[in-house]
Amino acid sequence: MSTTSAQQARRSALDSALDVGRAPFPGAGSNGALQWVDRVLRGTGQVVFQANWLTGLLILVAIGINSPVYLVAAVVGVAASTATALLLRMEHGMVDAGLTGFNGCLFGIGLVAYLSRDFTAGSWPSALVWAYVVVGAAMTTVMLSAIGSLLGSRTTPALTSPFVFTAWIFLFATLRFSRLVPGPLLDPSLPTPLVHGDVYPLGTWFLGTFKGIAEIFFQDNWVSGLVILLAIAVNSRMSALMGLLGSVLGVGVAMLSGARATTIALGLFGFNAALTAMALGGVFFVLNRAGFCYTLFGVVVTVWAWATMSVLLSPVGMPTFTSAFVLVGWVFIIGKAGFRAVVPIDPGLSTYPEDNLRRWRADQLS
Amino acid sequence: MSTTSAQQARRSALDSALDVGRAPFPGAGSNGALQWVDRVLRGTGQVVFQANWLTGLLILVAIGINSPVYLVAAVVGVAASTATALLLRMEHGMVDAGLTGFNGCLFGIGLVAYLSRDFTAGSWPSALVWAYVVVGAAMTTVMLSAIGSLLGSRTTPALTSPFVFTAWIFLFATLRFSRLVPGPLLDPSLPTPLVHGDVYPLGTWFLGTFKGIAEIFFQDNWVSGLVILLAIAVNSRMSALMGLLGSVLGVGVAMLSGARATTIALGLFGFNAALTAMALGGVFFVLNRAGFCYTLFGVVVTVWAWATMSVLLSPVGMPTFTSAFVLVGWVFIIGKAGFRAVVPIDPGLSTYPEDNLRRWRADQLS
Amino acid sequence: MSTTSAQQARRSALDSALDVGRAPFPGAGSNGALQWVDRVLRGTGQVVFQANWLTGLLILVAIGINSPVYLVAAVVGVAASTATALLLRMEHGMVDAGLTGFNGCLFGIGLVAYLSRDFTAGSWPSALVWAYVVVGAAMTTVMLSAIGSLLGSRTTPALTSPFVFTAWIFLFATLRFSRLVPGPLLDPSLPTPLVHGDVYPLGTWFLGTFKGIAEIFFQDNWVSGLVILLAIAVNSRMSALMGLLGSVLGVGVAMLSGARATTIALGLFGFNAALTAMALGGVFFVLNRAGFCYTLFGVVVTVWAWATMSVLLSPVGMPTFTSAFVLVGWVFIIGKAGFRAVVPIDPGLSTYPEDNLRRWRADQLS
CATH class of the missing domain: 1.10.3430.10 (Ammonium transporter AmtB like domains)
Known part of the structure; x- marks a missing residue:
């Protein structure tokens, strides 16, 4: 008490x-x-x-x-x-x-x-x-x-x-x-498979993570990424942590799968993953244990979905923007209707993760 | 009175x-x-x-x-x-x-x-x-x-x-x-950017406008376009005028953006724009002042959306048909739910622009 | 009686x-x-x-x-x-x-x-x-x-x-x-038209039909196709017959349209057609006379839709999977709302074709 x-x-x-x-x-x-x-x-x-x-x-x-x-x-x-x-x-x-x-x-x-x-x-x-x-x-x-x-x-x-x-x-x-x-x-071109695996230089993870946050706003600058994380934390430390976790995980999954080092370092594997992490983790689902696992699942899929969107758009040479986040975010949010293990929050009722969690614990969320 | x-x-x-x-x-x-x-x-x-x-x-x-x-x-x-x-x-x-x-x-x-x-x-x-x-x-x-x-x-x-x-x-x-x-x-091919701007010969606007109407029915013939306008006017002069305006605007926006002269003269920038103009302007929205501005907005977007569809379909070499009109028309019609500035007309209640306008003024449209 | x-x-x-x-x-x-x-x-x-x-x-x-x-x-x-x-x-x-x-x-x-x-x-x-x-x-x-x-x-x-x-x-x-x-x-590549018609060797129809059933599960083996038909018949002979008919028809329509012989013999024109035949023919529609004609219509469209999906995915080199079946199946099932000539069966009420037909005849299906 x-x-x-x-x-x-x-x-x-x-x-x-x-x-x-x-x-x-x-x-x-x-x-x-x-x-x-x-x-x-x-x-x-x-x-x-x-x-x-x-x-x-x-x-x-x-x-x-x-x-x-x-x-x-x-x-x-x-x-x-x-x-x-x-x-x-x-x-x-x-x-x-x-x-x-x-x-x-x-x-x-x-x-x-x-x-x-x-x-x-x-x-x-x-x-x-x-x-x-x-x-x-x-x-x-x-x-x-x-x-x-x-x-x-x-x-x-x-x-x-x-x-x-x-x-x-x-x-x-x-x-x-x-x-x-x-x-x-x-630059429109037909996609081709990666034949050789890259060696990841020291710093790839650091750059990829913070540029990942910055790329949400198209900024190729890790300092901008740091300031954006601070900006998020001013409203919700949970969201800032989830965004950081999403970007870190994006880089990690991309390395594990053997993505190109330059693409990772530009933050391209991080920005969709960071958005999915923030959206599912606390904003549209209560960030309890099940919600956290569900979010991690969504983040991992987002990393591969970004690669997929980049392949799909390759013949017309167009950027993916945040389409991977939108795709995975929608599937995981619309899917909520069938799952009793997670606690969804309707958009009109959601404020910010800490407040959503508190209201859910106090049974005030519905 | x-x-x-x-x-x-x-x-x-x-x-x-x-x-x-x-x-x-x-x-x-x-x-x-x-x-x-x-x-x-x-x-x-x-x-x-x-x-x-x-x-x-x-x-x-x-x-x-x-x-x-x-x-x-x-x-x-x-x-x-x-x-x-x-x-x-x-x-x-x-x-x-x-x-x-x-x-x-x-x-x-x-x-x-x-x-x-x-x-x-x-x-x-x-x-x-x-x-x-x-x-x-x-x-x-x-x-x-x-x-x-x-x-x-x-x-x-x-x-x-x-x-x-x-x-x-x-x-x-x-x-x-x-x-x-x-x-x-x-003819499937990867799209490439236009490097040089075209000079538009006299007649591009005329041909582009009337072939634009004819291309609704796939006719590469400006006389057919004229007869089709007449055919529309037999039921609704407002629709005919909106169709004409749509095609004119299509040609204008395409020229301003620097489209290829031959493409414009074939009417390809006009036919989707003309359909959007007729659909939004009087048929699915009351053609009052707000409805007219909303329609112009939709027509301009349709011109660029046509170019987008043609790029998207380029790698498989397929025609856009009226997809740009369908895309923009749907967005502007489905979007009506959120806007109080325009007066939408349900498909089952719509007759033709003049009659729709008259019934709206007489409060008989609902 | x-x-x-x-x-x-x-x-x-x-x-x-x-x-x-x-x-x-x-x-x-x-x-x-x-x-x-x-x-x-x-x-x-x-x-x-x-x-x-x-x-x-x-x-x-x-x-x-x-x-x-x-x-x-x-x-x-x-x-x-x-x-x-x-x-x-x-x-x-x-x-x-x-x-x-x-x-x-x-x-x-x-x-x-x-x-x-x-x-x-x-x-x-x-x-x-x-x-x-x-x-x-x-x-x-x-x-x-x-x-x-x-x-x-x-x-x-x-x-x-x-x-x-x-x-x-x-x-x-x-x-x-x-x-x-x-x-x-x-293997990503731009699609190109078939210029020469193939001669179909004896056995194309046989191989195409049974590999068509096997390809539902990605098996390039006609014996597997036979066993799968038997497996279906163990629950519903009607479904097995519809699946067989779908695959036969898929091969027939492909030959009539002039598809490549090797593609047909691999069963690629059969597997989507077989799925459409089984889904529409007895499972989601009562297999009465109208339902049977509606199903045949859907199967024929599925054959061409498969070719379309393969063209569409060609620039990224990706397989169609069962997308043609999903596309045509959805259109024919969702379309049911507008047609009084066919008898649809809600997914939750459907058991298997013979039983669905029997219950419909006994007025127990609703």
């Missing part, structure tokens, strides 16, 4: 402090400009499942220290997709929670990145490309509404699927237009 | 005249053969969303002046898919409205066109190919029933998806059979 | 004898090990829609006489997917009926086969590959639960889709890993 009380007391103290970022941005209630600041920051935070403007702010810092181009692209993307939701008069609850912004955020960075000559630093886009990015980010909102309606959004989240599908539509198309020039990474 | 009355009076006079084509074909009620004439013509008209036998008749004329082969293929396709619906005892309302015929119509022409040595004029098929076309057209009816059931056909129309999916199944297969010979346009 | 009574009497005598295999494996009620024997055998039988441990036993014999590797792979697959269902606390009815085992069975054999240097006999996998197979077989159970939930499993069965999707995920991935080596049949 006393231990529980002590734990709850400790929780209260720390979480009251952290509640600053969960509450609206200071002044957002009365000032329209500050309300937009809240929307952009919270929308950015929702990419990693955290409805917290402080998380969003730190993520933008993480992006900005790597590339000012991508920082602007992220802000433009969130703003365009959120403005579209307001124009089409979508439900306010979704807009206020940042749920109409995160697909636009990823779309903005992703499109600019794959249309840049230099993927790592990014190139400033032309006016036409900016217009293309704004229309595409707006499209993620229509896509979100459609997918939400198809899946029944009360029980199944759209995850980052609106971003993935819209980005594919807008990126594939560039091969047919001389004024929308695809970057050098978009 | 007086303006409204005058408008309504004017409407009545013109629309009573046009009601001839909306009513059953003369004598169809008592004569089985004439009933089949009604079914074939109305089914053809439904490709462009018009339940009007006069529209269908004029479309068949438009096809016939370009190619007698395609005229016969269209009739065979509508008849085969409609007969299948009757044999399987599908709901009579759907059969009578021509909704079980239009996918067969497109399938008939499409299959024959891509199995012809000369795409523009068409070649007379062998007996085996005719049998193949009939079985495939029959399959569009099963596909229609399945997709309708999956989507919930009361709220979401199948659009031309039964045709697209069935045509892909029947066309891809021909690469594996020596007696079903694919035409010269079916 | 007397004829009916005589028929029922005759039925009772034969079917009482056959009920041995439908009832639990002797001793399974009290002994955990024997319960697992029942689960593995019944799960194997469910691949061909027969909830009968004797069917499963004979199928394992049919596999074993061709390859001990595949025999072990089948057993490992069923066991791993069934154990996952128990661990995740899935509904007991599904586990007991073998419905959580058959996708794992196919996955086990399929993965091992396509990672073997010699497809026909199979090669013993490494420990890493065994682990890969076990994780993948477990994944088929999560996939089954997700697809069942999406489709509404009371009206639409998942068929072998959990196997197909999971096998694609796990097989495509191997091209990216040096320690998971794809077999020689996985």
Whole structure:
């Protein structure tokens, strides 16, 4: 009894402090400009499942220290997709929670990145490309509404699927237009098996893990990855730990299977795995023992599913984005209907892992 | 008040005249053969969303002046898919409205066109190919029933998806059979980026726009396009205008993005855009100001989505058909559930744009 | 009256004898090990829609006489997917009926086969590959639960889709890993049309038909096909006849269309057709006259759909598995909602064709 009380007391103290970022941005209630600041920051935070403007702010810092181009692209993307939701008069609850912004955020960075000559630093886009990015980010909102309606959004989240599908539509198309020039990474070719196993240099694991976190936002920079982990921890230490575990496991499974060392070191085996780990581990399932095992299972499958998506898209030379996470995440979340061993959390009821776990223990989750 | 009355009076006079084509074909009620004439013509008209036998008749004329082969293929396709619906005892309302015929119509022409040595004029098929076309057209009816059931056909129309999916199944297969010979346009290759921008010769816009309308029915002939526009106007001038606007916009967006001039002039950037414009603009959404903007948004995305589908299908060398329209149309129609700014119309309640708008203004649409 | 009574009497005598295999494996009620024997055998039988441990036993014999590797792979697959269902606390009815085992069975054999240097006999996998197979077989159970939930499993069965999707995920991935080596049949290439028609040597039809049955379980051996037909007949002679008819028809349609002789003789045009014939003909539709015609229609389409899937997967060099059956099976089963000419049977109510037909005649099917 006393231990529980002590734990709850400790929780209260720390979480009251952290509640600053969960509450609206200071002044957002009365000032329209500050309300937009809240929307952009919270929308950015929702990419990693955290409805917290402080998380969003730190993520933008993480992006900005790597590339000012991508920082602007992220802000433009969130703003365009959120403005579209307001124009089409979508439900306010979704807009206020940042749920109409995160697909636009990823779309903005992703499109600019794959249309840049230099993927790592990014190139400033032309006016036409900016217009293309704004229309595409707006499209993620229509896509979100459609997918939400198809899946029944009360029980199944759209995850980052609106971003993935819209980005594919807008990126594939560039091969047919001389004024929308695809970057050098978009190179259609038939896939071929790996014949020789790589030796993994010291540092592959470290780079792969932290770039894995950074690649969620297309940043080829391990420092950005570290700052993003910190940004997540500001709202939920459990989510940060799960994200880290996901990326570590992604690298581990890829090494065990004999993936190419350069691909691992770029973080490409980590970013989908990290998202699956955070989504299943605490956000859409209670992170009890069964939920933890279920999450590990999903993470391992995600690593191979990423390889599969990269093979499937090879003949058209297109990137996987977070499709492996969406695929595996959906299967594991929709599959919940048949399993009594795990405790699912409906999207509308989920807050953050620690809080979800606490409410489940107190029988307040339903 | 007086303006409204005058408008309504004017409407009545013109629309009573046009009601001839909306009513059953003369004598169809008592004569089985004439009933089949009604079914074939109305089914053809439904490709462009018009339940009007006069529209269908004029479309068949438009096809016939370009190619007698395609005229016969269209009739065979509508008849085969409609007969299948009757044999399987599908709901009579759907059969009578021509909704079980239009996918067969497109399938008939499409299959024959891509199995012809000369795409523009068409070649007379062998007996085996005719049998193949009939079985495939029959399959569009099963596909229609399945997709309708999956989507919930009361709220979401199948659009031309039964045709697209069935045509892909029947066309891809021909690469594996020596007696079903694919035409010269079916040429698998890896997609490559466009390096040089084209100069657009005078006439590209004109040809692209009217061939864009004609390409809905696979006709590489701008005169056919003009006649098809007239055919649509016989039932709804709004639909005709939206179709024209869609094709014009398709050409415009393609030029702005730097598409290949020959592709534009063939109408390939127009036909999906025209279908999206007619479907969203007046048929499945009330064509008020918000509905008009929503439609323009959808049309622009359709242009790029067509390019995307053509890239995606490049490694197997297969045509996009109307897949870009189906994809964007579905996203924009299914997305309606989340948006209060636009006024959707359930498929079963929609008649034609002018009538839908009038009933909405009179609060009779629900 | 007397004829009916005589028929029922005759039925009772034969079917009482056959009920041995439908009832639990002797001793399974009290002994955990024997319960697992029942689960593995019944799960194997469910691949061909027969909830009968004797069917499963004979199928394992049919596999074993061709390859001990595949025999072990089948057993490992069923066991791993069934154990996952128990661990995740899935509904007991599904586990007991073998419905959580058959996708794992196919996955086990399929993965091992396509990672073997010699497809026909199979090669013993490494420990890493065994682990890969076990994780993948477990994944088929999560996939089954997700697809069942999406489709509404009371009206639409998942068929072998959990196997197909999971096998694609796990097989495509191997091209990216040096320690998971794809077999020689996985060879990405652009598809090309067949220019010359083949002459079909005597025996093509015989080999194609019986290897077609064997290929359901990846066995390149006509004797195995014969034994599998016998195994099916032990539970339902109607199913065995439909399977045989499906395979014969698959070969016939392929010859008529001009398919390559070697492909036909390998049974590749038969196995999907046989599955469609058994699924539609008696299991998910009453095998009355209309049901029989509907089934034939589906079988013919399946043959071409298989060719289509093989073209579609050519650029990534991946096998079709039973995707053509799943695609056509779903369209024909989901399409039932619109057709009054055929009598569908809900998955939960279906037993085996003879019994379904009898209950429908006695008005006991609803």
